[in-house]
Amino acid sequence: MKEENNGTPKNKWSRIFRKKWFFPAVYLTIAALLLSVVVWYQNLDNQIQETEDDQSSETYTPAEHDEDAQSVMDQQEVIKMPVVNQDQAEIVTKFYDYNAEQEEQENALVMFNNRFYQSTGIDIASADGETFDVLASLSGTVTEVREDPLLGNVVALSHENDVVTYYASLQGVNVKSGDKVQQGEVLGKAGENMFGQESGTHVHFEIRKDGNEVNPESFFNQPLSALDEAATEDEGTESEATEEESVESDGTEESTEDSGAGAEDASTQNSQNSNVEGGNTTDDTSDSSSSEDDA
Template sequence: MNPEKPNNVSSFDKVKKQMKWKRFLAKKWFFPAIYLLAAALIISVAWWYQGTQTKEVNQSLKGEKDTILPVERPPGNPTDDDMILPIAKGAAQKTVTYYEEASPQQQREDSIVKYANSYWPHAGVDFARKDGKSFDVLAALDGKVIRVEKNPIVGMQVEIQHESGLITVYQSLEDVRVKEGQMVKKGDILAKAGRNQFEKEAGNHLHFEIRKGKQAVNPEQYLKNAK
């Protein structure tokens, strides 16, 4: 039979433990250390939560396809794609096309002009009526008239510069109605189809060119959707 410990010994032990804990709490570094530990714990939880949310968002986005929104241009700001034929619908027919090296042989031969005992590749598109009569020549696109002059070979000609930098050229004209510096809208009447010396046998016709820089380019690439 073991004798029980006196009650005063047990009370002393409790008091001793309490004193040790109070001395521990009285240390200057104790509470700052607690604060730092709590802050580190909060930051760790925040990082973990943020990483979890980011992962969930990324996984949800993987199943979605990119959506390309159409670019809407402001009204009244036409582009080269808005180009129209330089004649009214049904007013004339296309008679000579642009000379392309890659075209079939017969088409290349039809796109060569003989002038002054020399052969010249056709640099544009010609329009004429079957009955040989004149017709209205229209601006193919909005722009500024930068040249109106009479050339002894190609006849009266008008040049219009457009916002993109392209220049449309209208030759073999008569009864010109525009002036240099004038702003025109597509579809405005510029002149009447007339005659010139370069394509004398063509009679009344319009010779239409498109120039990019100083180089003539095939008008068909801009007129393919024109109405």
């Protein structure tokens, strides 16, 4: 019985193997499995490639922006005080600001020839009263070098965005017109001049934006672009002030017209009154003349 039972499965498999459809079915199954593996592998490779491309693009984009931001920051110079040692520097004359307090305005007045003048810059002196090197506050081009009888030696530098730095009361000058100077380069030595005798040995420093003087103390250690923002704010303030002045002037013109009209009415009335009085006098005279003739 055991031998018959053991022989039965073998006979079944042999019968299956003998079927005509068995081997083609096996081949098709194996081919389908191989094709499935190939397709799955290709999809997996494409997914890996797309992931790598996404990662490379994500890392590349911020790097590009970082380089641009770094280049912009490199171009923006910070406005420096034109001295070597700021700790030893002392501002003896301030910039005259109309919005400042009275004490600061008094410190921004320069007396010359028994008259007071408003300072358009600042006077910087050393704490020990000795001369010192005057440095370029910003990189730029020398546009003016001259000797003034009142201000001493004068040097002017032009910069980007219509900015000009102005240095006066120099004892000696190390540059000439047309020179390209870098920030921190020595322009000359601080000295004395006739206009600012009370300041002693000093350098008179100004910053001009679009031809207008600004307070240098407000822009030290700030980028050059800060001057553009201040100029924009000043233009807005000036436009508002102009509008207010125009409104006030319109009101003044209207009141002037009203007063003029009233004056014309008054003069007309006075002339009419005088005519009436003159007519009455004529009548009276004619009456008196007729009375004399009758007599």
